[in-house]
Amino acid sequence: MTNLLILIPAALSLGAIGLGAFLWSLRAGQYEDLEGAAHRILEDDEE
Amino acid sequence: MSCCEAKARRVAEEAATAELVASVMRKEDGRAALIVAAPDISCGACIGRIERGLAEEPSVVEVRVNLTQRRVSLTLRAPEDAPAAVAALADLGYRVTPLDPEEGQAEDPELKHLIRAVAVAGFAAGNVMLLSVSVWSGADGATRDLFHLISALIAVPAAAFAGQTFFRSAIRAIRKGRLNMDVPISLAVILALGLSLERSLAGGEEAYFDAAVMLLFFLLIGRTLDRRMRVRARSAVTSLSRLAVRRATLVEEGVARSVPVEEVTVGMLLRVLPGARVPADGRIEAGTSDLDRALITGEAAPVPVGPGVEVEGGTLNLTGPIDLRVERPPSRSYLAEVQRMLAAAEVGRGGYVRIADRMARIYAPAVHLLALSAGLGWWLSGAGPLAAITTAIAVLIVTCPCALGLAVPVVHVVGAGRLFEAGILMRDGSALERLAEADHVIFDKTGTLSIGLDAHPPEGLSPRDAGPALVLALASSHPAAAAVARALSGTSVVAVEGLREVPGAGVEARVDGRWARLGRGDWVGEIAEPGPTPTGLAFACEGSPIHRFEVTERLRPGAAETIRDLNIQRIPSEILSGDSAPAVATIATALDIPGSADVRPEGKLARIEELKRGGRRVLMVGDGLNDAPALGAAHVSMAPAGAADVGRAAADFVFLRDSLVSVTEAMEVARRAQSLVRQNFGLALLYNAIAVPLAVAGLVTPLVAAIAMSASSIIVIANSLRLLVRHRRKRLPVPVALPEAQPA
Numbered sequence: 090m091t092n093l094l095i096l097i098p099a100a101l102s103l104g105a106i107g108l109g110a111f112l113w114s115l116r117a118g119q120y121e122d123l124e125g126a127a128h129r130i131l132e133d134d135e136e
Numbered sequence: 137m138s139c140c141e142a143k144a145r146r147v148a149e150e151a152a153t154a155e156l157v158a159s160v161m162r163k164e165d166g167r168a169a170l171i172v173a174a175p176d177i178s179c180g181a182c183i184g185r186i187e188r189g190l191a192e193e194p195s196v197v198e199v200r201v202n203l204t205q206r207r208v209s210l211t212l213r214a215p216e217d218a219p220a221a222v223a224a225l226a227d228l229g230y231r232v233t234p235l236d237p238e239e240g241q242a243e244d245p246e247l248k249h250l251i252r253a254v255a256v257a258g259f260a261a262g263n264v265m266l267l268s269v270s271v272w273s274g275a276d277g278a279t280r281d282l283f284h285l286i287s288a289l290i291a292v293p294a295a296a297f298a299g300q301t302f303f304r305s306a307i308r309a310i311r312k313g314r315l316n317m318d319v320p321i322s323l324a325v326i327l328a329l330g331l332s333l334e335r336s337l338a339g340g341e342e343a344y345f346d347a348a349v350m351l352l353f354f355l356l357i358g359r360t361l362d363r364r365m366r367v368r369a370r371s372a373v374t375s376l377s378r379l380a381v382r383r384a385t386l387v388e389e390g391v392a393r394s395v396p397v398e399e400v401t402v403g404m405l406l407r408v409l410p411g412a413r414v415p416a417d418g419r420i421e422a423g424t425s426d427l428d429r430a431l432i433t434g435e436a437a438p439v440p441v442g443p444g445v446e447v448e449g450g451t452l453n454l455t456g457p458i459d460l461r462v463e464r465p466p467s468r469s470y471l472a473e474v475q476r477m478l479a480a481a482e483v484g485r486g487g488y489v490r491i492a493d494r495m496a497r498i499y500a501p502a503v504h505l506l507a508l509s510a511g512l513g514w515w516l517s518g519a520g521p522l523a524a525i526t527t528a529i530a531v532l533i534v535t536c537p538c539a540l541g542l543a544v545p546v547v548h549v550v551g552a553g554r555l556f557e558a559g560i561l562m563r564d565g566s567a568l569e570r571l572a573e574a575d576h577v578i579f580d581k582t583g584t585l586s587i588g589l590d591a592h593p594p595e596g597l598s599p600r601d602a603g604p605a606l607v608l609a610l611a612s613s614h615p616a617a618a619a620v621a622r623a624l625s626g627t628s629v630v631a632v633e634g635l636r637e638v639p640g641a642g643v644e645a646r647v648d649g650r651w652a653r654l655g656r657g658d659w660v661g662e663i664a665e666p667g668p669t670p671t672g673l674a675f676a677c678e679g680s681p682i683h684r685f686e687v688t689e690r691l692r693p694g695a696a697e698t699i700r701d702l703n704i705q706r707i708p709s710e711i712l713s714g715d716s717a718p719a720v721a722t723i724a725t726a727l728d729i730p731g732s733a734d735v736r737p738e739g740k741l742a743r744i745e746e747l748k749r750g751g752r753r754v755l756m757v758g759d760g761l762n763d764a765p766a767l768g769a770a771h772v773s774m775a776p777a778g779a780a781d782v783g784r785a786a787a788d789f790v791f792l793r794d795s796l797v798s799v800t801e802a803m804e805v806a807r808r809a810q811s812l813v814r815q816n817f818g819l820a821l822l823y824n825a826i827a828v829p830l831a832v833a834g835l836v837t838p839l840v841a842a843i844a845m846s847a848s849s850i851i852v853i854a855n856s857l858r859l860l861v862r863h864r865r866k867r868l869p870v871p872v873a874l875p876e877a878q879p880a
Binding site: 093097100101104105107108111112115121122123124125127128129131132 | 179180183184201202203204205248251252255256259262263266279282286290
């Protein structure tokens with residue numbers, strides 16, 4: 090029983106962190122241009 | 137080929153520029169935000185090219201390319217910089233279309249809320265499901281009660297947040313005394329949560345927490361996708377009313393003064409300056425000019441007018457000031473008439489009920505009735521009230537339209553994605569459904585079936601003559617000259633002197649001491665070797681034989697293929713054009729379809745009504761101002777990206793590529809989408825046919841409900857994704873009478 094007291098909060102908080110991260114990235118506009126982001130990383134900025 | 141025409145074109149360009157500046161959103165700091173669609177952006181390299189290229193432009197403060205949406209967002213120093221920025225993009229080789237400020241806006245808040253709700257419901261569903269699995273696999277006693285309690289702590293707040301969309305809509309429906317799909321959904325969620333809460337507090341064995349949140353999760357996915365497809369309310373009427381004239385210049389006793397257009401009455405003398413739209417229908421008393429009558433005929437080529445000629449309100453005065461005697465008040469002018477037609481057409485369109493809504497009208501009452509009678513049946517047959525209520529709730533949960541709710545939106549989102557890849561923008565969620573039903577196609581001619589002019593160099597034209605002809609053609613901005621320049625583009629230029637444009641005749645210059653002329657046949661004939669002078673466009677060097685350039689309208693690429701595909705599918709097509717009979721006949725013969733000429737907007741509308749009465753569902757493809765009412769009235773409509781603003785706003789689909797093949801491509805996607813939607817409904821009904829008897833029989837435990845609901849939803853989604861599988865058909869080249877343009 091005691092391990093449940095650790096495991097369940099651990100599982101739930103991990104899930105909550107994931108949810109929080111998603112909500113943050115949504116608000117921060119991380120999904121605005123998925124295809125562009127994939128290409129931008131390959132672009133050389135300095136010239 | 138006159139100076140007037142060049143001026144007319146400049147005025148038309150200025151009008152287009154003004155439209156562009158108007159579509160810019162002003163920011164508080166005086167800067168301007170402009171969002172343009174650039175369908176040619178295709179790869180990562182484009183991002184760098186555009187962003188670096190525009191960074192050098194002094195008027196551009198900030199530029200950001202969105203590769204996913206094929207859009208460029210620009211921040212400009214001032215709204216007036218918009219034309220320069222668009223020109224810079226064009227120089228980089230990207231054709232752009234400005235988007236309406238509202239249309240260009242990133243996302244609507246409702247959609248954001250729905251996505252957040254999906255995330256919360258998904259989180260809750262996952263965690264509650266884990267706990268439920270433990271219960272199903274044998275947790276009992278205090279552990280089970282603890283798990284139920286934790287489930288309740290997750291599920292109840294999650295449902296309170298994520299279910300708001302459904303609860304609100306259900307309350308709205310009930311207030312109006314109606315039933316919609318959200319009423320049984322809300323009932324199922326609330327009752328399931330309430331029952332489970334009561335049970336788990338009492339230490340009961342079964343709880344439906346997982347079912348309740350999973351229900352919300354699947355339904356919210358469907359709702360979110362549906363929302364993505366919904367386009368903000370748009371109205372072509374508004375964009376047409378932008379053309380309306382606000383003030384008119386009144387001439388009284390030789391003095392001109394500006395009055396609001398409402399004060400204009402019949403009999404007044406109005407002055408219309410070049411670049412202004414005619415405020416009211418009337419007859420010209422003085423002055424000559426060229427009018428852009430695109431509103432009536434769809435033809436952008438200016439029409440010369442003079443005293444005694446009747447002009448319609450809404451036409452654009454291009455070259456000279458004219459005074460006209462008002463014959464009808466502005467409220468009854470031609471433009472107002474077109475506006476009324478368009479408004480009526482849009483109201484008529486509103487009557488279309490989407491398949492999903494048609495299903496819901498039957499489904500929602502049936503579900504309530506079923507749940508109620510199941511509960512009553514159990515109660516009357518002697519089961520306890522608790523068992524009766526449990527059964528009723530189980531029926532509600534099981535029949536919850538997860539699969540039904542996903543059946544349409546998933547297909548439509550995938551379909552819209554397929555269309556987007558093909559360069560076709562969908563402007564309305566129900567458009568795909570309506571397009572699938574289209575069984576008659578009406579094309580406009582200019583701008584839709586034909587784009588620009590083509591010149592065919594005469595066979596006898598020697599390379600020595602081609603050089604001067606090219607130089608002369610390049611010197612003029614007349615469309616026919618531009619066509620000659622295109623046709624001779626392979627030739628090398630030669631040095632000329634004394635190059636000049638003769639108004640109404642053509643261009644001339646001295647080459648090696650001899651005059652050379654390109655222009656009207658009789659004018660060119662004056663210097664050519666004596667002989668019969670041809671009509672139309674000709675070229676000659678002094679004393680040499682005359683060469684006639686045949687100028688034809690250029691078919692839009694893919695036009696012949698499109699018509700052939702429609703013929704194969706036995707879908708009749710026809711041309712309704714505002715242009716003159718010979719021009720229409722040429723195109724109609726080339727494509728071998730019937731064509732009607734000199735059709736005004738009301739005529740197009742009448743033809744669509746006639747077909748409608750005959751039970752046909754008309755697809756209208758057009759681009760002009762004069763097509764707007766027809767685009768609005770047709771069952772479904774498409775416009776090319778080059779269409780007038782009003783035309784684009786009135787159409788359901790806008791295709792960005794040059795090729796007309798987009799029309800048949802879109803129809804194909806629409807039809808496949810339609811058949812997938814039907815299959816999905818079949819699958820959802822099949823699921824209900826199995827699950828409902830089980831639920832009524834009281835056999836649906838939380839485990840069964842969880843499996844049945846998720847299985848049916850996943851099957852429907854998987855089936856919808858089949859739209860991604862491409863059916864490539866072989867396209868054969870089609871012989872046509874007119875040569876097709878090379879795609880740029």
